[in-house]
Amino acid sequence: MEQIAFTLISLFTLACAVGVVLCKNAVNGAMCLLLCLAGIAGLFIQLHAYLLAFLLVWVYAGAVVALFLFIIMLLDMQGGKPLRIRGLQGAAGVVSAALLIVGLNLLAVRGKLASVAAPGHGVGSRLELYSDQLLTTYMLPVQVMGFLLLIAMLGVIVLSRRTDAAPSK
């Protein structure tokens, strides 16, 4: 049962990921990304990482994809150019992506990952373990992350400020 669900969700996720690459309209691409994220959240639930599945839907599907859609709307990119694959460049892209797939899958096969037994209990389902780790072992990264968010906010404010002094081109 779990295997069937995994197969269905992974096929759905892969199809949506291909959709992100191939859709010529950026809005459709963003929608495919949304569905792909939903599929990955389903996989997280299968791995008992319920909090992460929730956060993924919240942060990515809620905030990031909405931001993408806003920017697409702002830049008025309806329609868009169709995907043109130029000979050498396209071939190089396909070859390097295939090499990447083969290499990473060899890692999974040669590392004998198939024989790793799944633990019976779900570790990721306990919220208190997250808070415990975040406030003890990962205290410094949490503070660095807060600082990073502050800097990102300031950076976005500076970037999006309209500079009237600059000569308009």
Add this chain to the structure above:
Amino acid sequence: MTPALNAYVMLSASLFAIGFLGVLLRRNTLVIYMCLELMLISATLALVAFSHFNGTEDGDVFVFFILTVAAAEVAVGLAIIVALFRARQTVQVDELDSLKH
């Protein structure tokens, strides 16, 4: 019967490669950016799978950090794209060739 670890790793690798292909093939900066996000998310899938099969929490906590950084990164990146569009009136990478000699 639960899916094995290598199934998750292969799925994650395939998603990463699809995102990579998108970054190389597409010419629209926003679509390239979406493909970058796809690559980031596929890495988190591998982290969560390894963490689950290892029976520890550390991978999950790292995914937590990745989500935070990704949110900040998207905000800054999209601000840069908007600034670029204001300056050049295009977001197609073919037309952004000032650094080409």
